[in-house]
Amino acid sequence: MNSSNFGPRPLFDEGQVRRALELIGEHEPIGRKKLAEKLGIGEGSMRTILNRLKEKGLITSTARGHVLTDKGDRELGERSRKFLEIDVGDLTVGKVSVATMVKDAIEKVRRGIEQRDEAIKVGAQGATTLVYRDEDLELLCSETQLDKEIKSELLEFFQPSENDIIVIGTADSKKYAERGALAAAESLSD
Structure with a gap:
C-alpha cells in the first residue's frame, strides 16, 4: 500500500491534545491563535486538535473563543x-x-x-x-x-x-x- 494515501503525519501528539483541553479549561474562552501559541504548534494543527475535541463533545466554540462543555469539565476532572x-x-x-x-x-x-x-x-x-x-x-x-x-x-x-x-x-x-x-x-x- 502506498503511504501517500494516508496523508501527512500530524505535527502534534495525544499529550498536546490533552494539554489543549486543559488550557481551554484554564483560560476559557480562548481563541485558536492563543492556544496554538501556548502549545507551540501551527494553526493548522490547532484546528485539527480543536475539531477532534469538538467531535468528542468536549468543547464548543463561541464568538469569544473555545470553552469546555459539561462533558469536557468531567473529562478533565482530577487529571488536570x-x-x-x-x-x-x-x-x-x-x-x-x-x-x-x-x-x-x-x-x-x-x-x-x-x-x-x-x-x-x-x-x-x-x-x-x-x-x-x-x-x-x-x-x-x-x-x-x-x-x-x-x-x-x-x-x-x-x-x-x-x-x-x-x-x-x-x-x-x-x-x-x-x-x-x-x-x-x-x-x-x-
Missing part, C-alpha cells in the same frame, strides 16, 4: 495537570525545566528511564523522575540528595501525597520541556 517552570541547576541537561505531578503512580515507575525515553520521543532532551515517599521528595534510583530550595519549591507548588511522582521535562525551550514533562507523566497515567 499543573506545570511549574523551575530552575533545577545541574539536575537536568536542558536550559529549561518544567515539572508536573502524577498522583499515586509509584507502582508504575521502574527506573525512570522509561519516562526519560517518552520525553525524548516528543522532542525534549530528557526527563527526571522524583518520588514522594516517607514524607520526603527524592530522586528515583539515586543516592544524590535533591537541593533543599528546589525540593521546597516543588513541595510547596505540588503538595504531593505519599507515592506521588513528579517528573521534570528538560529542553532548550519551555515548549519542549513542557512536552517532555507531559509525555513522561502520561506514560504513568495509563
